[in-house]
């Protein structure tokens with residue numbers, strides 16, 4: 001993965017050719033340094049002229065660069081130091097530049113000289129590429145009208161904005177750039193903590209607040225390090241705007257403008273000055289499925305993570321390399337069975353541990369004898385069989401009893417699972433073992449990969465009411481005794497969510513299956 005720098009004179013020059021170029025290069029980060037063509041040529045000839053910059057045009061150009069690259073999977077960072085200081089003479093980036101792109105052709109000595117003089121942080125074998133693009137009529141000439149830009153662009157010493165900023169995307173970057181361009185001294189950024197996330201789609205896939213703060217800090221200091229940043233966690237929608245008298249301006253989008261109005265209402269009622277509000281438009285994007293939003297959003301990005309590899313599997317030397325074992329887990333009613341059904345249709349072998357678990361209750365078996373001895377006659381039906389409902393009531397309300405039951409039964413079930421794989425599935429390439437308690441039973445290391453299914457707790461309550469006729473309280477007691485979704489996500493290689501229609505579940509499984517086949521063909525060929 002490489003880092004590139006585009007010396008960009010015109011966003012229109014970013015055509016398919018350039019997109020292809022950066023994808024072929026496997027760039028992970030693309031910095032963009034904006035320069036007018038005139039300025040670039042002057043710098044190349046060492047004849048820097050103090051050219052006047054129209055800030056409104058500059059601002060629009062920053063946004064155009066981000067928008068043009070919105071569908072490309074690369075971390076774009078448009079550098080802003082020359083927004084405030086038109087005499088910028090150095091291009092400073094945190095990451096070392098490995099390739100510099102110029103969007104017009106210049107002599108190789110001029111390019112060499114430019115990179116040598118102005119690109120500060122570059123790798124020893126930094127390359128340069130000029131791509132020729134048609135400079136059509138895009139109007140990117142800085143205005144000659146000094147008055148207009150002085151009076152039209154409002155800047156403030158103390159600016160604020162807030163958000164969740166999960167999977168920092170182009171719209172976030174546009175909003176943050178707006179705030180940076182408006183800010184002369186200190187930019188305050190409020191970052192939502194867990195209490196504000198529960199109503200969001202797939203909250204368990206949102207990065208922790210401290211990680212989101214670190215990513216923001218890195219991004220902001222990279223695009224402009226000449227102002228101060230105060231990035232703080234917020235537990236309500238107001239954050240520091242409730243108390244900070246220095247704040248002058250807030251940046252929002254048209255969908256969060258109501259939040260800014262509430263902030264101002266609060267500030268007025270408590271004697272603080274109202275904030276000037278600047279709002280950016282919503283950046284649209286094409287939906288990849290009917291369940292997505294038609295704008296760039298972190299929720300869409302989280303949904304697109306479903307069925308993909310979130311972390312690489314750890315090699316398991318303790319188990320045979322084939323069949324390749326997928327452990328499938330998830331809390332009660334999370335939809336494991338429907339995921340398993342789809343996997344079987346793709347040709348995957350299947351072992352249901354819960355079904356094998358039920359078998360060990362069979363009268364006379366090792367498990368049955370333990371239950372009879374330990375829990376006594378009141379967990380048996382009249383015919384002597386185990387009354388599982390009654391047993392459930394006891395163990396789900398007493399942690400110690402549950403642990404005792406599990407410590408005896410789990411090793412017996414695992415033994416049965418292994419036997420079944422040997423007898424029925426030894427010729428299969430991939431076998432999924434479905435087990436609700438796979439993590440708790442410490443079977444993760446018995447599987448090559450852990451796949452898991454999550455649904456929000458309130459959805460699980462609804463499903464348990466419908467499917468098992470449980471009361472809300474009974475359902476909640478069961479749910480409380482399980483692992484939190486966040487913990488499951490932290491361990492799983494692949495996550496599914498069955499909150500939407502059956503077809504969407506199928507698409508997730510299809511994605512996971514296809515990616516698995518690629519991984520397996522890769523390991524097969526390297527064996």
Ligand SMILES: CC(C)(COP(=O)(O)OP(=O)(O)OC[C@H]1O[C@@H](n2cnc3c(N)ncnc32)[C@H](O)[C@@H]1O)[C@@H](O)C(=O)NCCC(=O)NCCS
Pocket residue numbers: 160161162163164165166171172175189190191192234236237238239240241250251252253254255256257258259260263280281282283284295296297298
């Ligand atoms: C309570 C708040 C902060 C929660 O933020 P939210 O979870 O919506 O953050 P998220 O990361 O999704 O988005 C951050 C900001 O980017 C904007 N945004 C997100 N996607 C897009 C898009 N495609 N186009 C344009 N803007 C976008 C959001 O509207 C929001 O303003 C927010 O909703 C709010 O009310 N803001 C106004 C008040 C405020 O700023 N308070 C905090 C002050 S410190």
Ligand SMILES: Nc1ncnc2c1ncn2[C@@H]1O[C@H](COP(=O)(O)OP(=O)(O)OP(=O)(O)O)[C@@H](O)[C@H]1O
Pocket residue numbers: 330331332333334335336337338339436463467498499500501502505
């Ligand atoms: N999109 C969906 N995908 C899967 N199941 C869904 C979906 N929508 C609703 N459900 C319902 O959720 C319930 C739980 O599904 P399922 O039985 O597959 O879960 P499970 O994880 O196998 O449950 P358990 O481990 O409790 O047996 C079922 O009643 C199912 O009909």
